[in-house]
Amino acid sequence: MHPADLKTISRAVCFDQGRLSIEDIVAIAEGSASVTLSQAPEFRATISRGADFLDRLLKEDGTIYGVTTGYGDSCTVSVPADLVAELPHRLYTYHGCGLGEYFSPAQTRAILAARLASLSKGYSGVSVDLLEQIVRLLDKGLLPLIPSEGSVGASGDLTPLSYLAAVLCGEREVWRAGTRVPAAQALAEAGIAPLRLRPKEGLAIMNGTAVMTALACMAFTRAEYLTRLCTRITAMASFALDGNAHHFDETLFSVKPHRGQQRVAAWLRSDLLRNPPPRNGKRLQDRYSIRCAPHVIGVLADALPWLRESIENELNSANDNPIIDPDGERVLHGGHFYGGHIAFAMDGMKNAVANLADLMDRQMALLVDSRYSNGLPSNLSGMQGPRAAISHGLKALQISSSAWTAEALKQTMPASVFSRSTECHNQDKVSMGTIAARDCLRVLELTEQVAAALLISVHQGVALRRRLAPAVAPEASLLAMAEALNADVSLIEEDRRLDPELRVLLDRMRARTWKLYE
Structure with missing residues (x-):
């Protein structure tokens, strides 16, 4: 910066x-x-x-x-x-x-x-x-x-x-x-x-443990925001796919009392039709990447409180050696420099975040495939008329999203289990906490890239759904998000490069520009 x-x-x-x-x-x-x-x-x-x-x-x-x-x-x-x-x-x-x-x-x-x-x-x-x-x-x-x-x-x-x-x-x-x-x-x-x-x-x-703890603080803020952003993206994907808003029913989620999961479902309800009509012969159950989105996002949402506790406890600790007790006038030899709590938190966080990347990548696969998108054009191409034959829409973006997702998933091997004996076997059991934190930040970066691709995709999908069904309007929150995205992404009709827009969306994401839920 x-x-x-x-x-x-x-x-x-x-x-x-x-x-x-x-x-x-x-x-x-x-x-x-x-x-x-x-x-x-x-x-x-x-x-x-x-x-x-x-x-x-x-x-x-x-x-x-x-x-x-x-x-x-x-x-x-x-x-x-x-x-x-x-x-x-x-x-x-x-x-x-x-x-x-x-x-x-x-x-x-x-x-x-x-x-x-x-x-x-x-x-x-x-x-x-x-x-x-x-x-x-x-x-x-x-x-x-x-x-x-x-x-x-x-x-x-x-x-x-x-x-x-x-x-x-x-x-x-x-x-x-x-x-x-x-x-x-x-x-x-x-x-x-x-x-x-x-x-x-x-x-x-x-x-x-200052380095790993500092990185963990920054990772936490990004993961917390991704939880909200992935939920909003899911709502837009559900609307674009003409999905079943009954999947997020309050009574349905009352019987599985994970609070974070329930919160995600409530956010989705606020973004989708409050009283959705009956399905009228449509597919009764959406595919898992939509129907089970609260269950996927909810894992991270439910992990955030204990992640915060571990990170903030480490932040507020005296973590060098020896510890000096000025009142008791003692020198206490210990191992408070050991970063095991941060290592475990970062290994857990990157796993949950990578699952968001995988979820969004699967949602994009549904959006671009005309076999599963309930009437949307192939690859979400917005072109009509003769030039539609040479327009490929988001075909390559879906490939890139898949690549970023695969790399994020590959990074989820827990660093904390790879302790190495060092320094003449004095440091014979070490935390690998800083490596875990660096890995987590890389998974966050890749997942944010997938989210940027999905923002373009759901923005396109919502616009195309409204073209197909002009009488069906999204809820106000989705309309506001679509309008906010309009400032950076226009409807893709003629094929164009997308990396400049992806980078702008990443900047907006990392600045936490969009206000998402209360």
């Missing part, structure tokens, strides 16, 4: 020890919210107590993992006192081995916000200066270039978060207004002094 594409800032998200929501992180990512660090004296005192306790422990020659010892399997290696200050800088240096595409600016803002959220809980032993430095990066639009590949999701997102740690100290590179700039130069020109990390701060920045 280029700075010119950022939304207007409408609110500030304050980071303290309070609970943050998925929407807070997404608003920061999309640029509609700014970031502030609490000025409350009690909050700042809590943060300082952890760092001060570590300072006292060091003066007393205490042994602290990652502070006076090496990292991971090297925890048995004692670090000489005169090298302790250098150790956190070594940590981010040797983890500078990420590859793959860089995270987008929006994803990077979400990553910084997620790490700030965890460190603000007051159990990481970091200084207020470190928290303020992250806020400065966000405020000035200096976004670390973070490669997306190289994390196994325990001991946290070490490699990608090393790029944040390095930039805080004036090393590596940042995106600034869409341009790649050395971090040292960007910080100097913004009037920001590079940090010199305190003993545990390198570990605190890197040894956590």
